[in-house]
Amino acid sequence: SAVISQKPSRDICQRGTSLTIQCQVDSQVTMMFWYRQQPGQSLTLIATANQGSEATYESGFVIDKFPISRPNLTFSTLTVSNMSPEDSSIYLCSVVGQGDYYGYTFGSGTRLTVV
Amino acid sequence: EDQVTQSPEALRLQEGESSSLNCSYTVSGLRGLFWYRQDPGKGPEFLFTLYSAGEEKEKERLKATLTKKESFLHITAPKPEDSATYLCAVQARMTTDSWGKLQFGAGTQVVVTP
Numbered sequence: 653s654a655v656i657s658q659k660p661s662r663d664i665c666q667r668g669t670s671l672t673i674q675c676q677v678d679s680q681v682t683m684m685f686w687y688r689q690q691p692g693q694s695l696t697l698i699a700t701a702n703q704g705s706e707a708t709y710e711s712g713f714v715i716d717k718f719p720i721s722r723p724n725l726t727f728s729t730l731t732v733s734n735m736s737p738e739d740s741s742i743y744l745c746s747v748v749g750q751g752d753y754y755g756y757t758f759g760s761g762t763r764l765t766v767v
Numbered sequence: 768e769d770q771v772t773q774s775p776e777a778l779r780l781q782e783g784e785s786s787s788l789n790c791s792y793t794v795s796g797l798r799g800l801f802w803y804r805q806d807p808g809k810g811p812e813f814l815f816t817l818y819s820a821g822e823e824k825e826k827e828r829l830k831a832t833l834t835k836k837e838s839f840l841h842i843t844a845p846k847p848e849d850s851a852t853y854l855c856a857v858q859a860r861m862t863t864d865s866w867g868k869l870q871f872g873a874g875t876q877v878v879v880t881p
Contacts, residue, residue, distance in 0.1 A: 653813070685868065694854060694871040695811070710868070744810050746869075755801050756869060758810035 654679050658745050658759035665735055665766050672731045673762045675745030680725035683748040686718070689761070690741045698743075701728040735766045769794045773855050773872035780845050780879045788840040788875045790855030800838050801869060802831050803854040811854055814840075845879045852876045 655678040665671050675684065684701040698718055699707040707720035722728040732739055745759040770793045780786055792800065799818055803811035815824045817833035824831050828849060830841040840853055856869040 656810075658810075694873045695856075695869075696871075697868045700868065755799065755813060755816045757813065758803075760810045761808075763808070 653757045654681055654747050656745055656747060656757060656759035658762055660762055661760065662763040663765070665764065667736050667766055669735055670731055670733045671735065671764060672729050673743055673745075675728045675730070675747075675759055677726045677747055681747040682725075684722060684728045685746040685756070686720060686728075686730045687744040687746060687758075688741045689744060695744065698730070701730075732764065735764075737766045740764055740766045769857060769859055769870040771855055771857055771870050771872035773853075773875050775875060776873065777876045778878070780842070780877065782846055782879055782881050783844050785841070785843045785845070787842070788853055788855075788877070790838040790840070790872055791836060792838070792855075792857045792872075794857045794859045794870070796860035798858045798860040798867075800833055801856045801858070802829075802838070802840055803856065805852045805854055805874070814853075842877070845877075847879045847881055850877055850879045 657676040659674045686698040687695040688698050689695050697710050698713045699709040699720055701707050701720050701722040703722045703725055717733055719731045742761045742763050744761045746756045748756055772791045774789045799816050801816050802814040804814055805811045815831040820835045822833050828843045832839045852874045854871055854874045856871040858869055
């Protein structure tokens with residue numbers, strides 16, 4: 653399965669600022685997803701990152717708040733914009749590789765704290 | 768809307784005390800049911816994918832089973848290193864053959880004491 657490098661692993665940010673999270677995969681992948689895991693809760697899909705086109709956002713998530721880029725088949729970024737303390741979460745990148753039959757691989761996550 | 772419910776929320780076991788975790792799901796046509804293990808501060812680690820009722824898969828002390836309405840993760844003779852949160856997720860069948868999103872349950876936090 654693919655190996656994912658996610659950066660940064662953690663950050664503490666001031667409210668009103670933005671943070672860009674990077675997801676680098678060691679092989680070309682078909683699908684890339686961004687999830688959020690709020691404290692003590694399970695994973696919620698933010699959006700599907702589409703290569704060469706706009707991301708597809710889930711209900712409750714908007715592009716102005718969570719802009720996503722995917723310039724190629726191995727890299728994507730998620731930006732958390734105009735942050736508030738409610739954005740404090742773990743953000744996770746997930747991929748499905750080409751030819752993957754068994755499912756999804758997750759990165760180690762970015763632990764974001766907004767103060 | 769797809770729904771996934773896991774029970775119990777938390778489970779405390781003595782080393783060697785076998786038990787089962789439940790994952791009940793409602794989905795408009797199941798493409799796959801996934802089990803993950805998540806350690807604190809880390810991303811989910813893939814364990815199993817089940818595709819059809821009656822299917823079973825095993826890995827070391829873990830065995831996953833699937834019916835039309837639920838899945839069980841059996842932990843046989845657990846060890847302290849099996850302590851983790853176990854997540855269940857479903858993917859609905861899509862009109863295309865592409866991989867779509869996963870709908871996750873809230874997880875079961877398992878603690879195994881020596």
